[in-house]
Amino acid sequence: MNLPSSFSEINQLLIQDQLDLVDICKYYIQKIEHSSTNSFIEIFKESALKKASEVNDKIKNKNQGALAGMIIGIKDNICYKDHEVTASSKMLNGFNSVFNATAVRRLLEEDAIIIGRLNCDEFAMGSSNENSFYGPVKHHLDETRVPGGSSGGSAVAVAEGLCMASLGSDTGGSIRQPASFCGVIGMKPSYGRISRNGLLAYASSFDQIGVFTTHIEDACLLTHIMSGKDEFDSTLASVETHLKKIEPLNNKIAIGIPKDYLDFKSLDPEIKIKTESVIEKLKRDGHQINYINFPFIKHLVPCYYVLTTAEASSNLARYDGAHYGFRSENANDINSTYELSRTEGFGLEVKRRIMLGNFVLSSGYYDAYFTKAQKVRKLIKEATEQMLKENDILLFPTTPTTAFKIGEINDPIQMYLQDIFTVHANIVGVPAVSLPMGQHSNNLPFGVQLMSSTFKEDLLYSASQYILNM
Numbered sequence: 001m002n003l004p005s006s007f008s009e010i011n012q013l014l015i016q017d018q019l020d021l022v023d024i025c026k027y028y029i030q031k032i033e034h035s036s037t038n039s040f041i042e043i044f045k046e047s048a049l050k051k052a053s054e055v056n057d058k059i060k061n062k063n064q065g066a067l068a069g070m071i072i073g074i075k076d077n078i079c080y081k082d083h084e085v086t087a088s089s090k091m092l093n094g095f096n097s098v099f100n101a102t103a104v105r106r107l108l109e110e111d112a113i114i115i116g117r118l119n120c121d122e123f124a125m126g127s128s129n130e131n132s133f134y135g136p137v138k139h140h141l142d143e144t145r146v147p148g149g150s151s152g153g154s155a156v157a158v159a160e161g162l163c164m165a166s167l168g169s170d171t172g173g174s175i176r177q178p179a180s181f182c183g184v185i186g187m188k189p190s191y192g193r194i195s196r197n198g199l200l201a202y203a204s205s206f207d208q209i210g211v212f213t214t215h216i217e218d219a220c221l222l223t224h225i226m227s228g229k230d231e232f233d234s235t236l237a238s239v240e241t242h243l244k245k246i247e248p249l250n251n252k253i254a255i256g257i258p259k260d261y262l263d264f265k266s267l268d269p270e271i272k273i274k275t276e277s278v279i280e281k282l283k284r285d286g287h288q289i290n291y292i293n294f295p296f297i298k299h300l301v302p303c304y305y306v307l308t309t310a311e312a313s314s315n316l317a318r319y320d321g322a323h324y325g326f327r328s329e330n331a332n333d334i335n336s337t338y339e340l341s342r343t344e345g346f347g348l349e350v351k352r353r354i355m356l357g358n359f360v361l362s363s364g365y366y367d368a369y370f371t372k373a374q375k376v377r378k379l380i381k382e383a384t385e386q387m388l389k390e391n392d393i394l395l396f397p398t399t400p401t402t403a404f405k406i407g408e409i410n411d412p413i414q415m416y417l418q419d420i421f422t423v424h425a426n427i428v429g430v431p432a433v434s435l436p437m438g439q440h441s442n443n444l445p446f447g448v449q450l451m452s453s454t455f456k457e458d459l460l461y462s463a464s465q466y467i468l469n470m
Contacts, residue, residue, distance in 0.1 A: 001027045006215045007070050007164055014059055014069045021059070021069055021113075025052040028071050028115055032162045037138045039153040039162065041076055043116040044083060055111045065111035066225060066244070070218075072107060073157045073166040076117045077124055078209065079198035080104050087200045088132040089122045091319050091326045091345035101198020102233065103167065103209050103226040110225050115163055119153030122347045123316065124169055124202045126150045127177060127418040128409070131349045136406055140182065141444060145403040148178030151212070155182040158212040165222060166212045171202050172304050173422025175210045176434035176449060180398035183436045183445025185464075187211050187219045190237070190454045191429035194223070197232035201315040203308035204235075206426045216468060219433070220246050220461045239455050247458065249466040252286050255279075256391030258294040261421060266400045271446050274437050275397050278448055281470050282395075292387055296380050301416055303380065304423040306360050306373035312350075313357025319345065352412065377427055384428045385453070393463050394451040397421055398434040402444035421449060431457050433464055 003024065004010055013019040025048055032040050048071075058064040074080060077087040079097035086092040104114065121131040129137040129152025137152040139145040140160040147156045151168030155178035158166050168175040170188035179186025188210040196207055209226065213219045224244045230236055257279060262272060283289045321327040321341025328340035346354070360369035387394060398421060409415050425432035431454070434447040448467070452460040 003027070007218045007221070010164070011069045021052045021056045022049060024069070025049055025071065025113060025115065028163055032116065035160060035162055036143065037140050037147075037156050037160060038135055039119055039137050039147075039156040039160065040073065040116045041088070041119050041134050041153070042084060044080075044114060047083070048113050048115045051113045055113065058111060065109065066221070067107060067110040067112040070112045071115050071164045072112050073116050073118045073154060073163040074104065074114055075120050075151050075154050075166070075168045077120060077169055077200040078104060078167055079200075080114055080117070083117065085117065085200070086133070087123045088120045088134055089345070089347065089350070090133045093133065093326065095325060097198075099198065102195035102230045104198060106226050106228075107222070118151075118157055118166060120168075121150035121152070122350050123200065123312075124150040124171055124174055124207075125312070125349050125353055127173070127415055128404075128406075129153065129178070130406060131347055133347065138406070139403050142403070145405050145444070146181070148181035148399075148403065150174040152178045154212050155179055155184060155186065158182075158184045158214060164213075165218055168210055168212060169199055169202075170208050170210050170426065171206045171308060172426050173419045175212065176398050176422050176432060176447070177418065179212060179434040179436075180447035180449075181403040181445065183439075183447075185213050185216055185219055185436065186434040186447075187213075187223060188425060188432050189223050189227070189457055190431045191426075192235055192237035193431070193455065193457070194226045195230035195233040195236055197230055203311035204315060205311060206308055208426070216461060216464045217246060220244070223457065237455065246461045246465050249462040252288065253392040253459075253463065254288040254290060254390065255282060256290050256292045256387050256394045258297075258387070258394060258396055259291050260294045260297040261396035264297070264400060264420070266417075267397060268401045268440070268446075270440050271397050271400070271402075274446070275395075275448055278437065278467065278470070279395065282467070285470075290391055292391070294383065294387065296376070296383060297420070299376050300380065300423050300427065301420055303373045303376045304419070304427055305356070305416055306369050307377065309353045309357035310361050310370050311357070313354045313361065316346075316350070316354055321345070380424070381428045384424070384430065388430070388451075388453045392452065392459060396449055398447040398449040402440045402442060402446050425451055430454050431460050433460055435464055435468055
């Protein structure tokens, strides 16, 4: 089956009765079954085909939703009622959700079809998708390499054409980094734009649901539909949702280029050259290019990991073997139930972050680490807000390198540094998007990243569309 690459084209063909949605759904199911990347943990065959049949009838009756024909995969930390959700952890193996995440509910109401759940780093903790209970996800272009993480399965599924779009979560770059590695669009909206209700929590003041697509218009549409107030998430902002369609970038804009990112010592030379060529094209087109100093680059990763591990240690305390989830067969009293269930149920990286979080929150170290990190976060936020007062958007690479080999990075600190260019947006809470910028000489993709002020996704989409069409 030869399908158009954009959802709008597929949607029109369905409306014109030139395509059948059940056939499209079967086509994607077959592609997933023949894939060897381990991106999908489970295909929701029965519910997906049932939904496809229902939407077919709606299309014939001309009362279909805005996403009729959209086939979506969801990261395995987003709840879908009566379907398994495990955060790719032994701790939740076999757990079925009893409700829909708000984002999922809104997609279903507009007749999207959720085709399966996607592999990820356990509890979204990782930058390579090697930390999954279900095994690592493999890069679709080179199966010896990682796809990035933690939403590696979501990125590969879209890049490999196993679904039209996918949902991921982004706590410190978990959408944008794998999007860069896999050559697709990865969008992290502003914190407070999309409800976190039904997203299994990692770090509650950083987590945000976002999307992977191959077209920026599809990312805009999906984000719009998932946005808006929700009684189940008190952190949502009371701002109007942005437009469903992207407005052309008719005016010249000011673009800030943080020199500290371009001068980062571990930045791949080819990625730097490509980013500079994008900047030069924008300059030739008449946009204002401002090179700016951002002196906090060395503080980003330490600040991020102190705060996120602290929040993780609190959020993951609920998985204790007593209420739900995995319970050790070797436990014989309450203490051994807690200790053995968490020891056997969590993977190494999750346990490492829980222990780090407990340490920075412990008596005697709280002020030295957690309180100080909060102060640093405030400084980073203020500096970023000032940069975005003087510039409409910021532009810099998404990742320092292309995808590395599976098993290549064993040092946790080196792995954490993979997030050096992406944690910035999560610390501040602003929207950011990774755009594919072609291929490296090693034949692997990489991306460039745009950031804007909070809730200015419209500008970000317009600028993205402009850059992708240059």
